[in-house]
Amino acid sequence: MQTAIPRRVALGAALLAATALAAPPAPSAYAATTPVTVTVNARAGLATVPATALGVNDAIWDTTLGTDAVADLLGAAGVKMIRYPGGSYADIYHWETHTAPGGYVAPNTDFDTFMASARRTGAEPMIIANYGTGSADEAAGWVRYANITKKYGAKYWTIGNENYGNGHYGSSWEADDHADKSPAQYAAEVIAYADAMKAVDPTIKVGAVLTMPANWPDGLVGGGDAATWNQVVLQAAGPHIDFADVHWYPGGGSAAEAIGKTQYLDDSMYLLRNQINTYGGANASRIGISLTETNVGVGQNTQPGAIFLADAYSSLIGNGVFTVQWWNVHNGIGTPSTVAGQTDYNDFGLLSSGTCTSDGTVCEPALNTPFAPYHALKLMSSFVHPGDQMVRAATDNALVTAYGSRRPNGDLGVLLINKDPDAAHDIALSYRGYTPSAAAPVAVTYGNGDTGIHAGSASTLPPYSITLVTLHPAGSNAAAPNAPGVPTASAVTDRTATISWPAVGRAAKYELYRANGAISEQLGETTGTSFTVRNLQPGKRYTVNVLARDSAGNLSWSSPPLTFATGAPATSTCTVKFADTNDWGNGYVGQVDITNTGAAPLNGWTLNFTWPTTWQSVSSGWNATWTQSGTDVRVTSDATLAASGGSTSVGFVGAYNGPNVLPAAFTLNGTLCSTSS
Template identity: 65%
Template structure:
């Protein structure tokens, strides 16, 4: 029995949740589906093969396993995981990682099921053909204990276990008020944890220098992101990266975005791009510019974990994270146990965060789960991911004009293109019209994989065409397309681009040359991704290009394609993302500060300086929130207004005059946010773009 085991890494109930506010526009769309059976407008889907994203790693699809799960090492479960495409299994199970002692296979204060020791786990991993992800016990263990585990795994047993994370959710040790994670150290600050990571990494790599060691961070906009604890000089992520960044190979985060309804939970995937961007910015800023990998080793849906919302959430979130270069995404959990029973979209949901049924019943016995190991909907979502994208494929941009329809796409080395379509509307089907950029599908019917609400398996067939499809309510559909032409002699994709000499309006982009195919390479084309479309910035015969006329303070993602003398075009390169600055010689400057952050809001301060030769007799400062989930909740020392995402503050009578050559005024406001908090970076004073300091 595992029904008494805390769910979701021992914190699904006890975690202080970040704000779960959904934007008014999205709420209105989700709350007003229209009359039952009413026809929805045709949905436009754009698949842009020129908009290359991250490549699918070997380690992409993962799950969690736990020593309190008696099914951990069974052939039946291992074979189910293999069939679903699992490539990573995490052990020994969330918060149990900080109480587990591998040598005697004990977890004081927790339950350890028979036949769940490390060797049994590794036998399961090998049967699946996956890789292990191991939690080294930081909370109640020692660097020496972890080093002995590495030595046993890779020297004695020659398992080749690459990925080791120091601890699990160690910010939940009471330092910020909430406590669910075991931590015997007298100092529970992020600095103490970071110093511990250094000691663990040194000891573990002395046992096997080839391993990769990860440190626990928190996902941007999730508690305790942005909080500064008593006595700390910075946030958890800032402190850990500053001290331990040079010693680790990757960072490990968890993401339980919550949601009061299934619709709200399914809308949370919109946060992924900005959350990963902010995490990479933290790594760049505080870890000395190192290119550390990112693993996301726990996630689950807020509502409907056993029913179709779980499948839709898994496919959408795995795709979004992997598109952004996260090297593994792990579902919590293989088995977990029954909790709150409800009905979701016509089917019984057991509140079980396991991917497979535990076969357990509620405490009073009236409701029992399906037989042991029966797959729940997220298992089929994972199986769909395995059909949609394979290791070595490259994700490409895809988008829709309907917030309840999501699209993801990946191109394969053999020229095929796979498109994953998700209908998040529980009540109405959607007819989609697909348009392809940089790709021409062959005529005829594509291979179609489908999973509808309530289905107990994925159906496979060939029907329809590549340009139109009707999506049933609450469904997952994958189309696998062949190209109309297969140019065998096209050039290879260019090497990953890099940016340097980035200013407010220019950036120099360089890349390694493509390998020519049947014909010499004539030129390279540089494209900027704009949603699901691309804008060509220019072309060159060389391997460097300076983009001009860029917008200040703007995030750009670009790809490079090679075109040969016969007109054959390569696949898009890996993406490059960079952000332009602000003008250094502006007649105004702005110093922006954010303080007192409480993970759903903060106090903002703006110092405005007139650097020009003439005084200003009245002024208006303007900026735009980078996301739709940020807002200004009141300000002072000016007349504040917000219209959509645009914010202005104008002078009061007493501060209307800004003297020439350095006259300064300070204004402030309270800001709120319900998603990743990307700070504004571009400000205009009376229409002039200022230098942001």
């Protein structure tokens, strides 16, 4: 986070323990409606849940950082990774002297105290090396102390916090003593830090700070830079890092808007992974992704915070992020308000700091009282476990979100989030590739105003609630083959792609499925380990999974997903170059160069393309007539494009309020064009 909020009132010693289950609230009346259909598709596997998935931030200005009470609360919530020394403080913090010039360092928050607390919690540390006012030698010394002297085995280290916030793009909140504040300088220093730190302990993992797609300053090119922050950093430092570290504060003007921001995550992670694979050097797929700060825009301590946490963590883990970390354990009171009938203290902490507003008129609950997001995190620890495989799930109601997690013992967890603050919703569960037993499913719920997780219903979701339904399989899958490994795509054209995967023992054949929402469409089957998919649509994104079946008919779990995009034809009678020439974060100037490479002139022309998302649009255009209907864009002109190379350039102002995934397929007078870069 940009700034840390110090304690306004000395924290007391009274502690509240979190209970496992609270008494359920009285049921609320609701109008009967058509049940929401929830489809869980075990054939459409997503990422496997890593041991470090559930994380939080801790900060050296928090006087409770090392207390047993806090460690036990975090342990009870299933926290498996804790970040230290806390946000922007990382770029002023000197570990050896335990000082942060210009900031407040609370007593008993030194590195050894933090490590003792993390161990009591049962969590791995994520340590931020000081880039802003530190050095590679200082960071290497910290690695030496942590892993050689103290033998802590601290594996994950990031170089700095939000270093793009050093003033290079205008806004300045992150300390940076370097005369050159460009992404090129940061990349050069990341290489120096990584080399020095790994010379001490070659087993550590080093991460570099990137920007989250669709969040400032994503898309911006600073003065004197060759490209955006992410491209410059990845092109130089990609071969030297092990993971990319991003933050995500999507904001929102209302509770509904704030919790709706999670709809952007699939596209944001798709763009980020593409950037890493494109610019990160050879074998860039090895570079992991951590999201080490996030919080909701409205209702940080109330049900919107809980809903946002469960939704964001589930989506990000399913997209392969190896840790998601809430900001913060404690943070302090802000400007109180009422959200969905509950007092919200505008406190970004999971636990109450027990502080009051400056005029003393509003005070938080007692120190360490869990806020709503804490209970959501605790529910998440029952939903996802290390080694589970996330599976695709969907509903037919925009106010109800679903996620699935298949466990090694065959159990299926279904997380259901009702974002409707006013109405309960009945649900009807259906499955693809999974048969539950006849036993009644077990459900637990956390709802608006609840003091804890309690027994719930597998058929009705209370208003503004998070419900976990757990089902057992009808039979054992022990005889099935192992799941195939990660597929790869090659020879991808506008219409075809060849999918390959590692061989699996006892597999008699392999089945290839394409995810279409929560439904899987079988693309084909083969006894080999590759399959060429045909009849694809140009410029479209596809996600596929491979399953193995043995001679007895037993079907394996799903492979991890493979997402790829088709492009344009290699040759055509027209060529289009589409470029974002000047981006400012929620809009840009676009230039489209159109060339007629055919043997006949075009006396008047029409260019068509489709935006990949619903949040992209044309604000205005020139050198042609621009119109948009839904996501379809039509550009027309009465001008002539001469044969064999006649060309024109048209432009527009584009707008977007989510990830800006650029179109990849264009037709000119109905002919699919090739593209150039």
